[in-house]
Amino acid sequence: MPQLDLMHFFSQFFWFSIIFVALFFYVNFNILPLxxxxLKYRSKKLISLSKKIGDSKKDVVDLRLFHDNTISRAFKTTNQKISISIDSCNKSVEEYLQTLSNDIYYNCNKNYFIFLTINNYKNFVFDKKIKNEL
Known part of the structure; x- marks a missing residue:
């Protein structure tokens, strides 16, 4: 085996050392700086992205608050308009029912008095006929 041979050992160690030193300097001056x-660019990019995400989260929170406030105001306004509309409808219905009730009572009383008058007249005529006063 040539690895254990003393004659080849020094040349193998020499070339290993030369290649190792050359590889060390190549990696140290070409690959590591790159x-x-x-990595520095990645770190800066991550920091800037995290700031943008934080800002966008703030914008999203502001937008959500604006959206919630808008919906809340619209809901309150709609509720107020609906309650006003219902109140006016209730007043209109009450006024209509009151008018209708007054008309019905008036007509009922009028018809009742007419009936009483006619009935009294009939009784009067009937009584007079019986007594032959007519």
Whole structure:
């Protein structure tokens, strides 16, 4: 096995050291700075996105409050208009029923007095006929 051979051991160690040092400097000066720049950019991007998300959440909360207030005001206004409408309808119905009731009582009383008058007249005539006064 050439790895354990003392004659090849030094040359393998030499080339391993040369390649390791070259790889170390290549990674240290080419790959790591690119990785560091990418990670810093990612960190800044995450911070800016989190700020935007926070601002948008604030905007969403403001929009939700505006929406809730608008719906609440519309609901209150609608309730007021409906209650006013119902009150005016109730007043109109009460006035109509009162007028109708007065007319019915008037007509009923009028008819009752007419009936009494006619009945009294008939009784009067009948009594006179019986007594032959007519």
């Amino acid at each position: 990785l560091v720049v990418t």
